[in-house]
Amino acid sequence: MKKFLAVILSLVMALSLVACGGGSKTSAPTTSSGEKVIRIGVFEPQTGENGGGGIQEVYGIRYANKVYNTINIGGEDYKVELYEVDNKSDKTEAVNAAQKLIAGKVSVVLGSYGSGVSIAAGEYFKEAKIPAIGCSCTNPQVTNGNEYYFRTCFLDPFQGTVMSSYCKNHGYSKVAVITQLGDDYSEGLGNFFVKACEQNGIEVVAQEKFQTNEQDFKAILTNIKGKEPQFIFAPSSIATAPLILSQARELGIECQIGGGDTWENGTIIDNAHGAAEGMVVTTFYEANPATATGEEAMFLKGNGMGDTATGFSDYLVKVENQPAVIPAVSALGYDAYLAAFKAMQEAQSTNGEDIREALTHLAFTGVTGDISFNADGDANKNAAYVKEVKDGKFEFKEIVKID
């Protein structure tokens, strides 16, 4: 009887393997109804360390896909389909995810949240001649030497420089930096902040580092407290931020604490239980429905159709079951999709090389402002929004411009 069972079981397993093999075969880009389809790959972390931020970018992309869902190329209508893969915030998984996208015959790739995974996958997209458009990956290395990688946001050096200018504008003369070891984003921002501070004549009294997934910052914060800085710059992940904030306040550190764009996230305020009050962040986007025009107005107020009828924040609540607050990365995700869409329209082609060519001279006004790409593939931007937490909400503080 046992032997019989074993035979049956092994048969089932063998059959399931066959089934798997059949499933992974990539279908030709047409739907069952014969409609022509263009696939856009969504290369984002939906789990792992950056899963929280990655999914917010995906929301923006999904929304854009609902607004712009058909494209006319060479007189034929194509349906634009999203092909989402999860890169799990992990550099090894990112390569697997990239290969899955390439095998899935996507025309363009959008993403990723987190620079490390984008750098890891960049070479693969380049080899496959598929242009990729990053939304919020701010490390210079993402686009550097890779003519197939573009991005809709500003760069790390820029954010570090902006924060340093902010410190200068507010008369801070002693600052401290906390960065995450081995994390391209965190160390990148930190390094450029330190460099800019040296130029601005601001003394960096402490530079502390911590390990990924660290939960106890009291030891390094105690050291920082002894140096009495007026400002602490701690660019790091959403998971880390509330820990640094609340543990700093517990130790009696009263100075202002600032982070990069990742910190602009409502969950930090909830999780820090009041310790987030007064913290500042640099950010890509600030929703302002009163003055919104063009694409931004459409993004905020909707286009009157289906799920996108009443704007993105309603979409977040109704379709994705999220709070109504619009994260900046969602706006960038929307713009990245738009860039891909417009480039395909301009190129009148679904071929990766043609789309890349179109992207290099594309210029349009997206949700986050005017977008065009420079020779490196980076968006041309010269200003960042600084926001401060007041009464448990992010409030626009000032625009810091760099010459």
Place this chain on the structure above:
Amino acid sequence: MNVTQFFQHSLTGISVGGCYALIAIGYTLVYGILRLINFAHGDIFMVAGYFMIFSFAVLPFPIAILVTLVLTTLLGIGIEKVAYAPLRNAPRMSVMISAIGVSYLLQNLATYLFTAIPQPYPEIPGLKLRIQIGEISTSFVTLITPIITILFVAVLLYLVNKTKIGMAMRAVSRDYEAASLMGIKLNKTISFTFAIGSFLAAVGSILYFTDRSTVFPYSGSLPGLKCFVAAVFGGIGSIPGALVGGFFIGICETIIKAIGLSTFSDAFTFIVLILMLLIKPTGLFGEKNIDKV
């Protein structure tokens, strides 16, 4: 490093160590009885965090704490019944692999149900109170963590050494076949052990997460590993060993970070594990055990 900083660091280290000790006891108890390293223990700790978040949302806090403790205890017993009990007579390796499976199941289930976005841990009234002693600033929870830890360990030691069920636990850990021949109910005793381990993990989770204010699906994995090291360091199977090991790892980690070597803090923990296994595999307080051939 001045005197104030020294005391501040010591306080941090002792408090972290207290939490580690509470979790490490869970590893030690289960190992003592089943000779099983319960890899899912760190994740039970994490799930206890989510239990607290959800029960706090609908119940007043004293009841929420109680509900958390009870649910976590039941979870521990349930895991044993479902994933370990059917493998009672299987090779030890199978049970261990089953434990790793449970660990991944809990992590991924939490990611699926609650997403990877860190969830705010509720603030239990009074625990987060800031206390200023001279130059040292700390919170109430940091101060009481080591006290609660030592209190629970004392109760546990009494339970194991002086009560009937404790005697049964010791007997099962010696030789479970002989113990069951003597009329000790094997399954009941093992369930009881898992109940205590999970209960202490829940207590540890309340103290730990109150101080760190967020829970996410992977927040149990690293503390879990470190506490496993603590248990091995103290001598796996020994309750005072787990206590000493927990405090040792917590304090050393804080010192290493304090002198600016954060890079090596995790590496240190695992070097301790390797060294201990090389030099004294039975740990500080572990009993030498000669296997019958």
